[in-house]
Amino acid sequence: MEKVSGNLDPTWGRMAGQERRIDDTILIREAQRGNRGAFEELVRHYDQAVLRLALHLTGTEHDAQDVYQDAFLKAYKNIGSFRFECSFYTWIYRIVTNLCLDHLRKRNVRKEDAPVVKDASGGEYDLLDQVPDGRAGANPERDLMRRQLGARISGALEKLTPRERMVFELKHYHGLKLRTVGEILHTTEETAKNTLFRATQKLRGALADMR
Amino acid sequence: MKCEWVKENITLHVYGELADDARHELEQHVARCADCAAELKAAQEFHDLLSQAPVVTPSPNLVTAARMRLQEALETAEQGGFWQRLAFDPANWLRQVSFSPALASAILILGFAGGVGTSYKVFVHQPPNAATGATPALAEASITGIRSITQEPGTNQIAIKYDTVSTLETQGSLNDQRIQQLLLFAARNNYNSGVRMDSVDLLTQKPDVSQVRDALIYALRYDTNPGVRLKALDGLGGFVKDDVRVRDVVLEALVNDSNPGVRTEALRLIEPAKADGSVRGVLMTLAAKDQSQYIKSQARTMLAQLPEID
Numbered sequence: 001m002e003k004v005s006g007n008l009d010p011t012w013g014r015m016a017g018q019e020r021r022i023d024d025t026i027l028i029r030e031a032q033r034g035n036r037g038a039f040e041e042l043v044r045h046y047d048q049a050v051l052r053l054a055l056h057l058t059g060t061e062h063d064a065q066d067v068y069q070d071a072f073l074k075a076y077k078n079i080g081s082f083r084f085e086c087s088f089y090t091w092i093y094r095i096v097t098n099l100c101l102d103h104l105r106k107r108n109v110r111k112e113d114a115p116v117v118k119d120a121s122g123g124e125y126d127l128l129d130q131v132p133d134g135r136a137g138a139n140p141e142r143d144l145m146r147r148q149l150g151a152r153i154s155g156a157l158e159k160l161t162p163r164e165r166m167v168f169e170l171k172h173y174h175g176l177k178l179r180t181v182g183e184i185l186h187t188t189e190e191t192a193k194n195t196l197f198r199a200t201q202k203l204r205g206a207l208a209d210m211r
Numbered sequence: 212m213k214c215e216w217v218k219e220n221i222t223l224h225v226y227g228e229l230a231d232d233a234r235h236e237l238e239q240h241v242a243r244c245a246d247c248a249a250e251l252k253a254a255q256e257f258h259d260l261l262s263q264a265p266v267v268t269p270s271p272n273l274v275t276a277a278r279m280r281l282q283e284a285l286e287t288a289e290q291g292g293f294w295q296r297l298a299f300d301p302a303n304w305l306r307q308v309s310f311s312p313a314l315a316s317a318i319l320i321l322g323f324a325g326g327v328g329t330s331y332k333v334f335v336h337q338p339p340n341a342a343t344g345a346t347p348a349l350a351e352a353s354i355t356g357i358r359s360i361t362q363e364p365g366t367n368q369i370a371i372k373y374d375t376v377s378t379l380e381t382q383g384s385l386n387d388q389r390i391q392q393l394l395l396f397a398a399r400n401n402y403n404s405g406v407r408m409d410s411v412d413l414l415t416q417k418p419d420v421s422q423v424r425d426a427l428i429y430a431l432r433y434d435t436n437p438g439v440r441l442k443a444l445d446g447l448g449g450f451v452k453d454d455v456r457v458r459d460v461v462l463e464a465l466v467n468d469s470n471p472g473v474r475t476e477a478l479r480l481i482e483p484a485k486a487d488g489s490v491r492g493v494l495m496t497l498a499a500k501d502q503s504q505y506i507k508s509q510a511r512t513m514l515a516q517l518p519e520i521d
Contacts, residue, residue, distance in 0.1 A: 036285055043281065051269040051277055061273055068277045069284060150264040171226060173266065178228050189377055193223060200222045204257050 024088050031079050039079065043072055046089070049174065050096050056169055057100040059154075067103065071096045086183060093184045097166055104162035113144035149210070164199040171196055212377040213240055217247045219516045221254045287362060385417055411439055415446030424450070428460050437470035444473065448480040458484055462493055471503060478509055485513050 024045065030038030047068065054067035074095050082091060157165055166185065170176045176184075182192040217240050223229050223423075224237055241248045358372035383390045397410035411430050414423045430443035444464065448458040458481070465477040478497075483488050497510035 039281065042286070045276070047278065048274060051274060052267075055269055055273075057269055061269075064269070065273070065277050065280065069281055073284055073288055076285060099381065131448050146263060146265055149260070153261065153264050172261065178223075178226075193228065195220050196226070197219060200254075200257070203261075204253075207257075207260070208258065 025084070026211060028079065028082060028088055029050075029083075032082070039076055042088070043075075044093050047072070050092065052142070053096055053169065054100060056173060056188075058103050063103065067099045070099055074099075088185050090180065093170075094186075097170070097184055100108065101162050101166060102142065104165065108162065152210065153203075156203050159206055160199055160202055164195055164202065167192055167195040168199040169204070214244060214247055217241065217244070218250055221247075221251050224251070225254050225258050385413060391417070391420065391423065395422055395426045398430055404434075404439060407434065407436065408439050408442060411446070413440045415442060418446050418450065424454070424457070428456060431460050431464055437468075437473055439471070440464070440468065440473050441476060444476055444480060451480055451484045458487065458490070462490065465497075466493060474503070474506060475509075478506060478513075483515060485517060491517065 002168065006121040024042065027038045027042040027045075031042055050062060050071060051068050054064040054071075055061065058064050058067060071092070075092055082088070157168070160168065163185070167178075167181055170181045171178060178192040178196065179189045185192065217237055220233065220237055224234060229237065278319060322368050322483075350516050358374060359416060360372075361369070362368070363369050381389060381393070383393065391414075394410040395412050399407075404431045407430070411427065411434075414426055417423050424447070427443040427446045431440050431447060434440050435442070444461065447457045447461065451461055452458075461466060461477050465474055465481060468474050468477065481490055483502055485494065491514070494510045494514050497506055498514055501507045501510065
C-alpha cells in the first residue's frame with residue numbers, strides 16, 4: 001500500500017474496481033443510446049475526483065464548477081464517439097485536463113503571480129480555509145504550520161509550467177500511474193517521467209528553505 | 212555514470228514508478244553510494260513534506276451544487292453523432308429520455324414514430340370566423356414541424372417557433388362552391404380512403420358539373436381503393452353513351468382494373484354503348500381471351516345481341 005498521508009487514494013480494492021468497470025460499460029452504452037439517467041449515474045462515479053482536480057488547478061470554487069460543467073457537458077455531447085479504445089476514466093480525465101490546461105495557460109498570460117486565490121465573489125481568501133481538519137483545535141500551532149506549508153506549496157506550484165503542474169497533480173494528488181498520465185495527456189510515459197522529474201526539481205528548489 | 216542514472220530515477224522510485232529490475236538496481240547502488248543515499252533521503256523527506264500539507268477537497272455543498280447545475284444543463288443539451296451509431300433505436304430513445312415540461316409538448320414525434328397518422332396536437336383558441344359564419348367551437352392545430360428552439364441566456368425562458376396545420380369546419384349544401392371544392396380536393400388528395408369514399412359518394416350526386424365529372428374520372432382511373440373506384444363508376448355510369456371520356460375510362464376499368472367487382476360493374480355499365488366500334492372491339496377481345504369466365508360469357512352474350520356488321 002502506498003503512503004497516503006495528505007494524499008487521497010482513488011483506488012479501491014481490485015474486485016471493486018473490476019465491478020465498477022463492468023458497470024461503467026453498461027452505463028456508457030445506455031448513455032450512448034440517449035439514456036440521460038445512465039449518463040448522470042456515470043458522472044457520479046467520477047465527478048468528485050474531477051471536481052477535486054479542477055479545484056486544485058483553478059484555485060477557486062467558481063472556476064472549478066465551470067470546468068466541471070464544461071467537462072461533463074462535453075462528455076455528454078461526445079459520448080457517442082467513445083469507442084472503448086481507452087477506459088472511460090482516461091477519456092473523462094483527458095477532457096478535464098485539457099480544460100484545466102487551457103485555464104492555466106490563460107492565467108499565465110494574464111500574469112497573475114499572487115499565490116492567494118479568489119473566492120466566488122472575487123474577494124481574496126485562503127483556499128486552505130476550506131480544508132476540513134479532523135484534528136482542528138488539537139494542536140493549533142501544528143495547524144498553522146501546515147497551512148503555511150500549504151500556502152508555500154501553492155506558491156511553488158504556480159511557478160511550474162501548466163504541463164509540469166498537470167503531471168505533478170495527477171501523479172502526486174491523484175496517484176495515477178505515469179503511463180496513465182501519458183495516455184491522458186496524449187504523450188509517452190517517458191515524457192511524463194521527465195516532466196515529473198523537472199517538476200519535482202523545481203518544487204524542491206522553491207521550497208529548499210523548508211525542513 | 213551510474214550516479215547520474217540513479218539521481219534521475221530517484222523521483223520515480225519515490226513515487227513507486229520504477230520497474231522491478233530498475234528498482235532493484237537502484238537499491239543496490241544506493242546501498243553502496245553515500246552521495247546517492249543522501250539524495251534518496253532528501254527526496255523522500257521532500258515527498259513526506261508535501262504530504263503533510265492539507266489537501267483541498269471539494270465540500271459536499273460544492274459537489275451538490277455542481278451536480279445540480281449539470282443536471283439542469285443536461286436537460287437542454289443534445290447529444291451528437293446519433294446517426295453514426297448503429298445502436299440508435301428511436302423508439303427506445305424516446306422512452307428513455309425524459310423531456311422537461313416546456314419541451315415535451317412541442318417535440319415532433321412524426322419523424323421517429325413514422326407514418327403520417329401520428330402527430331401531436333395542440334389546442335388553439337380560435338375566434339369565430341365572421342366571413343363564413345362558421346363558428347369552430349374548438350380548433351385543433353396539428354404540429355407539422357418545429358422551426359427553432361432558443362433559450363434566453365441567463366433565464367429559463369424558452370422560445371419555440373412551430374408550424375401548424377389547423378383544422379376548421381365549414382357547412383353547406385352540395386351547391387356551395389366551397390363544399391364542392393373541398394369535396395373535389397378530398398376525392399383526390401386525402402390519404403384516408405374513407406374520406407375519399409365519402410367525398411366521391413357526394414360528388415356522384417352532382418356529376419353534371421364538369422369538374423365533378425373530372426374528379427370521378429380521376430378516381431376511377433387512379434384511386435387505389437376499389438370501393439372508391441366502384442363509387443366513381445356508379446356516378447359515371449349514366450354518361451357512358453354521351454361522354455367519350457367516360458366511355459374510355461369505363462373501358463379502361465373493364466380491361467385493366469385489378470378488382471373483379473369493378474370490372475363486372477364496368478361491363479354492366481358499358482352495355483348501353485356496346486354498339487360503339489371501340490366497345491365492340493374490347494368485347495370481342497374479352498369474349499375470346501378473358502380470364503374470368505363470367506366476363507367472358509357476358510361479353511359473348513352482349514356481342515350476340517348486336518346486329519352483324521357488314
